[in-house]
Amino acid sequence: MESHTKRRRVAGPVGGGDPGPNPVVGFLSWCRQVGLELSPKVTVSRQGTVAGYGMVAREDVQPGELLFAVPRAALLSQHTCSVGSLLEREQGALQSESGWVPLLLALLHELQDPASHWSPYFALWPELGRLEHPMFCPRVHSLELYHQLVAVVMAYSFQEPLEEDDDEKEPNCPLMVPAADILNHLANHNANLEYCTDCLRMVATQPIPKGHEIFNTYGQMANWQLLHMYGFVEPYPDNTDDTADIQMVTVREAALQRTKVEAERLCLFERWDFLCKLEMVGEEGAFVIGWEEVLTEEELTTTLKVLCMPAEEFREFKDQNGWGDDKREEKSLTITSIPKLTASWRQLLRDSVLLTLQTYTTDLKSEQELLNNKEVYAQLSWREQQALQVRYGQKMILHQLLKLTS
Structure with missing residues (x-):
């Protein structure tokens, strides 16, 4: 069994503090x-x-x-x-x-x-x-x-x-x-x-x-x-364990964009409060998406379900405190199943991804060009290179989600 607290030696400036010749x-x-x-x-x-x-x-x-x-x-x-x-x-x-x-x-x-x-x-x-x-x-x-x-x-x-x-x-x-x-x-x-x-x-x-x-x-x-x-990252695409976060409140914001009148907004906040009660969402939480799996599958599935279900169905779901016996509506949320989700679920997820991408100060294309230009990339500081690799991997996962929800 491996440890969870072990690291790779820094691949940037090396030590140089060796006390002896060898x-x-x-x-x-x-x-x-x-x-x-x-x-x-x-x-x-x-x-x-x-x-x-x-x-x-x-x-x-x-x-x-x-x-x-x-x-x-x-x-x-x-x-x-x-x-x-x-x-x-x-x-x-x-x-x-x-x-x-x-x-x-x-x-x-x-x-x-x-x-x-x-x-x-x-x-x-x-x-x-x-x-x-x-x-x-x-x-x-x-x-x-x-x-x-x-x-x-x-x-x-x-x-x-x-x-x-x-x-x-x-x-x-x-x-x-x-x-x-x-x-x-x-x-x-x-x-x-x-x-x-x-x-x-x-x-x-x-x-x-x-x-x-x-x-x-x-x-x-x-x-x-x-x-x-x-103090290091694995350059894209080596880290198969890489993930991207979609902030939970971003999904709420994406859902709010679809409301037209105050009554719909109030209904949405009621659903959000209910999700908080179920401990599925929180103001500081995030849904975590990997290359091959949704690491927060239960939380994201329940959130999409509650925010997208018809009003009458939500009333029944709420009355049962979210844990009714009827599981016919449950959907397993995996990367491969995303294209098969209900259209409203896919649209809400897609809108959330788009809002998340807007939080970055640079777009995917410009960073692809930077990574492909070895001369310019080499001029970046070590920290700038590592930060670029982090952002690029996250954006690639988010763009994969865009394709799956289109």
């Missing part, structure tokens, strides 16, 4: 000392990787093959750091919803200790001052090192999945996993981290030809999520 040699030596076993079929390298350090296949790798195993003792956490006993004594004062504070303090101590056991591991980290997370876009920020480590923990750390009977236990604390955090991310990844009793194992999930990079996954994440958490 930090990889030092790291691999450290791996042998701590019992971290790398398969002879893989190597850590800057060459042949999409960004910074990564892991590359030296020979063909087959699905199911072990790429490396990290013993529990080699994991860096609040329990294995050199101030673990102090953090345990003070755990009552270090509680937080995320559980990150003890690990952050452990990293603060270890990073500033020249004799730290983890120094060869830190040598492969990017230069902290050049992280490309959006939180560092402002020029001024306080507690600089602490904030940088927040980004590292958010981006590099792993959390072990809870078992089904662990729900009432304390939240899982994040930990750093050497070697595993070297792997870059792709939606179409070829490796996966497995949690075992004595170690964590990275296993190939697809054939990996010699010379190809080994990729982990950080979860099914849209480009805006990748940018927010990890």
Whole structure:
């Protein structure tokens, strides 16, 4: 099972903070000392990787093959750091919803200790001052090192999945996993981290030809999520998990456009209030649309149904509190079924997409031209390139919806 809190190395300005002439040699030596076993079929390298350090296949790798195993003792956490006993004594004062504070303090101590056991591991980290997370876009920020480590923990750390009977236990604390955090991310990844009793194992999930990079996954994440958490995006069309949002209030606005008299407006607001009561919509919510699925299917289906149904039918639906026994009118809302929806549903969805597209300051054609012009694209800053990729992917999904609702 993979973590949901792991990131790809930034594919823009690279670290450049390596303390020695060849930090990889030092790291691999450290791996042998701590019992971290790398398969002879893989190597850590800057060459042949999409960004910074990564892991590359030296020979063909087959699905199911072990790429490396990290013993529990080699994991860096609040329990294995050199101030673990102090953090345990003070755990009552270090509680937080995320559980990150003890690990952050452990990293603060270890990073500033020249004799730290983890120094060869830190040598492969990017230069902290050049992280490309959006939180560092402002020029001024306080507690600089602490904030940088927040980004590292958010981006590099792993959390072990809870078992089904662990729900009432304390939240899982994040930990750093050497070697595993070297792997870059792709939606179409070829490796996966497995949690075992004595170690964590990275296993190939697809054939990996010699010379190809080994990729982990950080979860099914849209480009805006990748940018927010990890400081990068996957260029279009690589991210098959990308999504576009249609704000819930935008659907309400699209429906209001079709009203002609005040009575119709009041009726629409009554329906909207009812949807709020059913917890299907909210002023700050959004309907999430992917390339192959509607991630908020129930919410969008119910919203289209309630806003488009005849008045008499709505009265009956409301009297039954939205959960009547008659399911004949229910429609399954998937990407492939959108062209088959009732005409009024399709029109409302289409109007909502058009309103959403109007919120962007640029149109799809101009951004296509920018992406196709490599010389002009190269002149954009790293952040401008990433923002462009986010917008373009979202617009492509929205334009797909336009075609499906036409």
